[in-house]
Amino acid sequence: MSKRLFVKGNEAAAMGAIEAGCRYYFGYPITPQSDIPEYLSRELPKLNGEFIQAESEVAAINMLLGASACGVRAMTSSSSPGISLKQEGISYMAGAELPGVIINISRSGPGLGGIDASQSDYFQSVKGGGHGGYRIAVLAPNSVQEMYDLTMHAFDLADQYRTPVMVLGDSVIGQMKEALVPNPRPNRELPAKGWAVRGKSGGEQRIVKSLFLGDGELEAHNWRLHAKYKQMMDVECLSEEFETADAKLLVTAYGSVARIAHTAVAMAREEGLKVGLFRPITLCPFPEKALKAAGERAGRILDIELNTGQMVEDVRLAVGSNVEVSFYGRPPGAGSLPSPEELLDQIRKHYA
Amino acid sequence: MQQVFARPESLKDVQTHFCPGCQHGTVHRLVAEALDQFGVQQKTIGVASVGCSVFLYGYFDIDVVEAPHGRAPAVATGVKRARPDSFVFTYQGDGDLAAIGTAEIIHAANRGEDITVIFVNNTTYGMTGGQMAPTTLVGQKTSTSPYGRNKAKDGAPIRMAEVLAQLGGVAYSARVAVDSPKHVLEAKKVIKRAFQFQAEGKGFSFVEVLSSCPTNWGMNPLAANKRIGDEMIPYFPLGVFKNEEQ
Numbered sequence: 001m002s003k004r005l006f007v008k009g010n011e012a013a014a015m016g017a018i019e020a021g022c023r024y025y026f027g028y029p030i031t032p033q034s035d036i037p038e039y040l041s042r043e044l045p046k047l048n049g050e051f052i053q054a055e056s057e058v059a060a061i062n063m064l065l066g067a068s069a070c071g072v073r074a075m076t077s078s079s080s081p082g083i084s085l086k087q088e089g090i091s092y093m094a095g096a097e098l099p100g101v102i103i104n105i106s107r108s109g110p111g112l113g114g115i116d117a118s119q120s121d122y123f124q125s126v127k128g129g130g131h132g133g134y135r136i137a138v139l140a141p142n143s144v145q146e147m148y149d150l151t152m153h154a155f156d157l158a159d160q161y162r163t164p165v166m167v168l169g170d171s172v173i174g175q176m177k178e179a180l181v182p183n184p185r186p187n188r189e190l191p192a193k194g195w196a197v198r199g200k201s202g203g204e205q206r207i208v209k210s211l212f213l214g215d216g217e218l219e220a221h222n223w224r225l226h227a228k229y230k231q232m233m234d235v236e237c238l239s240e241e242f243e244t245a246d247a248k249l250l251v252t253a254y255g256s257v258a259r260i261a262h263t264a265v266a267m268a269r270e271e272g273l274k275v276g277l278f279r280p281i282t283l284c285p286f287p288e289k290a291l292k293a294a295g296e297r298a299g300r301i302l303d304i305e306l307n308t309g310q311m312v313e314d315v316r317l318a319v320g321s322n323v324e325v326s327f328y329g330r331p332p333g334a335g336s337l338p339s340p341e342e343l344l345d346q347i348r349k350h351y352a
Numbered sequence: 353m354q355q356v357f358a359r360p361e362s363l364k365d366v367q368t369h370f371c372p373g374c375q376h377g378t379v380h381r382l383v384a385e386a387l388d389q390f391g392v393q394q395k396t397i398g399v400a401s402v403g404c405s406v407f408l409y410g411y412f413d414i415d416v417v418e419a420p421h422g423r424a425p426a427v428a429t430g431v432k433r434a435r436p437d438s439f440v441f442t443y444q445g446d447g448d449l450a451a452i453g454t455a456e457i458i459h460a461a462n463r464g465e466d467i468t469v470i471f472v473n474n475t476t477y478g479m480t481g482g483q484m485a486p487t488t489l490v491g492q493k494t495s496t497s498p499y500g501r502n503k504a505k506d507g508a509p510i511r512m513a514e515v516l517a518q519l520g521g522v523a524y525s526a527r528v529a530v531d532s533p534k535h536v537l538e539a540k541k542v543i544k545r546a547f548q549f550q551a552e553g554k555g556f557s558f559v560e561v562l563s564s565c566p567t568n569w570g571m572n573p574l575a576a577n578k579r580i581g582d583e584m585i586p587y588f589p590l591g592v593f594k595n596e597e598q
Contacts, residue, residue, distance in 0.1 A: 024434055050433040054426070055459035062423040062456070066399070066430025069417045074434070092420045197415035197431070199395030199438045207409045209400075209418035 002181050009147040010035035010174040013103050013167060014043070016151030017075050019185050022101070023049030024074035026063035028056060028082060031115050032171040033105035036077040057082040061089030061102070068093065068100040069208040071196030073155055077103035080121050081112065083129075090164050091130030094225065095210025097195075099158030101151065103167045105174035108332030117170040117256050118332030122310035125168050126284040133222065135229045137165040137236065138284040140254045144178035150281070152185055157236065159190045161228050168283065170306070172256035172337075229285070238281035239290050243269060247276030249351045250298035252291070252315050254280045257306050257330075257338070264343035273351050283311070288318035295319035302350045303327050304343060306336070326350050360384035362393045364413045373573025375563035376404060378530045379472055379539075380411055383443070386544045387414070390551050392439040399428045401453075403445040404478045422453025425460030428467045439550060441468040447477040450486040450510050457516070464521025464555040468546050471512060471558065474565040475584065482568030486510045489587055494568070509587060513560040517593035523555035525594040529562035531580035535590070542592070554596070562588055 007015070014036045017025070025044060027037040037053065044051045050067075054060035060076045067074040078086060083104045093100055104125065108118035125138045137157045139150040147169060154165040197206045212218040242262060244250060253261040258279045268275040278294050280287050295301050295315075301323055303312040312327045319325065328346045330336045359365060362384035370376045387393050393414055400408035402421035409416035419427040424442035432440045449457050449471050457469065476494055477483040484497040487509045491500040501509075513527040524546050528539035539561060546557035562584050564576035571579065 024430070026430065052429065052433065052463075055455050058423065059426040059429075059456055059459065062420060062426035063430035063433070065419070065423075066417060066427035066432075067434040068430070069427075070397075070431055070434035070438075072434045074430070088420055089423070096418070197397050197417055198435065199392075199397055199415055200413070201394050205409070205413060206415045207418070208416070209409065211406060211418060 005180045005182060006177055007144060007180050008035055008175060008177050009141070009144045009169060010105060011039050012144045012148040012180050013077070013151045014039040015182060016148035017101065017155070018043060018047065019182065020073060020152040020155040021185065022073040022075050022155060023047055024067045024072055025049070026052045026054050026060040026067070026074070026076050028054050028060050028078065030079045030082045032107065032174055033077050033079045033103065035174070036103060057085035058088060061086040064100045065089055065093050065098060068098040069197050071193040071198070075101040075103065077105070079104065080106045080109055083121065083124070087130035090136065091132050091134065092210050093164045094134040094136060095132060096208050097162040098164070098208065099162055100164045101154045101158055101167065102164055103151065103169070105169050105171065107171065114333055115171060116332045116334055117172040117306060117337060119170065119255060119257065119306040119310065120332060121168070122283065122305070122307065125166055126286070134225055135284055136163055137161070137232060137282065139165065139167050140281060140283050141167065141169055141173055142255050142258045142279065143173070144176065144180050147173060148180055149183060156186060156188045156190065160188070161232060163228065168255065170256050233285040236282060237285050237287035237290065239287035240279045240281060241294060242277040244276030244278060244294045244297070246274050247298045248274040248300065249347065250294055250301045251275060251277045251304060251347065252280070252301055252311070253277065253304040254283060254311065257304055260338060260340055261304050261343055263340040264347055267340060267344050268347045273347065275347055275351065280311070286314045286318065288314070291315065291318045292320070295323045299323060300350065301325045302346060304346070305329050307331055360388045362387040362413055364411055366411065368411055369407060370404065371567040373564065373566035373576055375530045376472065378536060379470065379561050379563060382536070382540050382543050383441070383470055384412060385540065386547045387439070389544060390439070390547055392551070395437065396439040396441070397431050397435065399424045399431065399440065399442040401442065401444040401448040403448050405443050405445055405472065408443055422448050422451070423456055424448070424453065425456040425465070425467070425469065429460050429463070429465050432465055432467050441470060443470045444472070445478065446471070446473045446475065446485045446487040450512050458519070461516045461556050461558065462519045462521045464523070466550055466553055466555060468550050468557045469559070470543070471560045472563055473512070473560055473588065474563045475509070476565050476568045478565050478568055482565070489583060511588060513558065513593050516558050521556050522558060522594050523549045523596045524557040524592070526558070526592040527560040527562065527588060527590050529580055529585060529590055531562070531564070531577050
């Protein structure tokens with residue numbers, strides 16, 4: 001049996017990054033993700049890596065852009081207000097087709113808001129976030145183990161599709177401690193980085209840029225980026241289902257609140273209610289085919305989020321008008337995390 | 353017959369898009385000559401900024417990363433840390449470096465990143481049509497200071513070479529001009545000196561180049577060139593402000 005560690009979600013993400021071969025990290029302190037830079041400031045120098053505490057979130061994402069342009073695996077992390085500042089760089093990276101991993105241990109908003117667990121950055125994360133019309137892959141772990149595994153997966157997706165990839169957690173996922181099995185890095189075959197700058201070295205000039213002024217160039221570039229998104233939609237969707245086979249009510253939830261929903265669904269089953277849980281793991285690409293199938297089997301969906309209703313729009317788009325979709329949300333703030341009993345009440349209310 | 357003048361290897365054989373009388377071409381050439389002299393063309397990664405200099409990759413025959421507006425020193429930091437054996441320079445204008453990118457230049461310099469920054473100061477935003485820059489001289493009329501820069505409201509022009517000279521990580525900081533053959537020859541020496549620091553791994557080097565923007569100054573190239581000596585150099589003195597020989 002492989003070893004088990006007892007670590008925080010944030011530490012697990014940092015460990016996953018190192019196992020994935022990331023040796024370059026650029027970040028800025030912000031609660032509740034600071035365990036990540038703290039861990040990497042300690043560990044990366046031992047591995048001949050580079051850790052920089054940048055002067056700003058903006059500088060950090062641009063350092064990531066520069067390192068990534070050289071073809072190395074690199075990462076930054078932050079939390080909601082910091083991620084807003086990084087959107088400029090994320091847009092440029094998407095435009096220049098640069099891989100890179102961004103961990104967002106989101107907090108509550110808008111504005112300075114608070115530091116409580118929140119899912120209020122769903123729209124910002126999955127609909128592009130910055131200017132210019134693009135999508136990045138977004139992964140939503142719901143455990144310490146997934147913080148580790150999905151961070152490694154994020155690097156593979158980034159390199160496969162030449163895109164920034166976000167791992168979206170919150171203070172529950174980032175700050176809690178759980179058992180972690182530090183699995184070895186997945187053995188995915190990835191394309192060579194022939195585009196990376198390295199100094200001409202006797203070869204052709206390489207240019208990493210997002211400016212396209214030639215007639216028709218930018219339109220073609222946009223369609224190329226869109227084709228990558230469609231390809232991810234075809235083959236990279238991840239989701240988890242619990243008790244959905246005979247469910248008459250399907251609960252949809254992701255990340256931290258999916259854990260509470262899972263408990264509530266198990267309690268409902270004990271009462272004899274045929275309830276299932278559908279948990280998207282990739283928020284972008286959104287697992288709409290799997291959700292449509294599960295939703296149509298059940299005929300009714302209750303979407304639960306820690307906000308006033310964001311993913312529910314994608315749920316409705318996925319299942320269409322034949323499935324009734326209700327929403328229960330607890331916007332973030334101290335004391336706003338729902339209990340399993342509270343969600344069980346909602347399940348009872350929406351069941352048949 | 354002996355050849356005494358040729359296009360540097362590090363420059364492509366193409367025409368530039370620069371306006372008549374613009375001195376970016378001169379500065380490009382000086383930088384390319386320095387790259388050739390150190391024999392680093394094949395391991396150079398240039399970082400282009402936003403402004404008239406964005407098309408760096410079109411003129412230099414080197415690998416190039418394009419940075420968002422003002423972020424070139426942060427991008428160059430990531431490049432140099434990832435590839436410490438490469439030769440890295442940024443090429444930035446005054447709006448890019450001294451306004452929107454102030455945090456990035458100050459902190460890359462203060463960390464002593466082993467890169468070279470070429471800073472072209474023409475006292476205006478050229479690409480966007482001649483707006484007021486942080487380097488616009490007091491009284492200078494631009495499209496956003498139609499009554500002339502007002503020191504009381506807009507502040508005084510920033511002397512970046514002197515500002516950066518105060519920082520511990522800076523090995524070399526100098527200001528040159530390209531308004532006369534004598535000054536161009538001096539600029540050539542200073543740019544090579546700056547690159548020498550990087551070639552020897554001695555830390556951050558910075559060269560501010562005073563140049564003209566005839567189009568946005570509303571002057572013919574000769575008058576614009578003369579303005580450098582008449583108005584800019586008195587406020588932005590030429591010289592070396594930091595020189596940390598080891």
